[in-house]
Amino acid sequence: MTSCVDHMLDMELASPLGERILVPTQLLYRSQDPLAVQLLFQDGLQGLVPWVFARDLLAAGTRTLSGDGDVQVWPDGFGREALLHLLPSSPHGSAHLTTPLPAIERWLHCTYQLVPAAREIEALDLETHLAQFLDGAT
Template sequence: MTSCVEHMLHMELASPLGERILVPTHLLYRSQDPLAVQLLFQDSLQGPIPWVFARDLLAAGTRSLSGEGDVRVWPAETGPEALLHLLLSSPHGSAHLTAPLGAVERWLRRTYELVPAGREAEALDLESHLAQFLDGAP
């Protein structure tokens, strides 16, 4: 059984000078962590830079402005040119990225096929995690 859903795409990073920089991005969803999505931004100097946040936040952001704090997501435009905006903030700075909305929506649909909405708790396998914790396993 497939336990992860992956997709590679290029996001555009808006620099403070107005330049658009292509950032190879690996979208990753694992059924073992069913509430979260992971975006791995490929940086040639630092290697992959991960951002993990709620799958539901990303899904809501495909329809309207969602999130507060360090992750904000919203759609722009319609049709084949539609974009998804991500504003990521940390103590080290912030980044405004855009991605093709359709590609992100298709990937998200696949994540919900793997673990449907409302069924995340079943995928967590809390008993196994608790047993490992109580036995002192890593």
């Protein structure tokens, strides 16, 4: 049984000087962590830089401005030319990334085929997560 859905794509990073830099990005969804999505950015200096946030935030961001914390997502345009804007931020700074919206929508569709929204809690292995948490607390 498939337990993850991944996809490689290029995101465009808008630099402070207005340059557009292509950032190879892996989209990763695992059924073992059904509420989260991971974006793994290829950084020439640090290797893979992961960013983890809620799958429902990304899905909502394909339709309207979503997120009021360290990740904001919103669509721009229509049809094949539509873009998805992603604005992750941290104490170290923020980035403004764009990528084709249809590619994100197709990938999200695959994640919902693996674990439908109504079944996320069933797929969440709470006992394992709790054991890992308690092991770390001792």
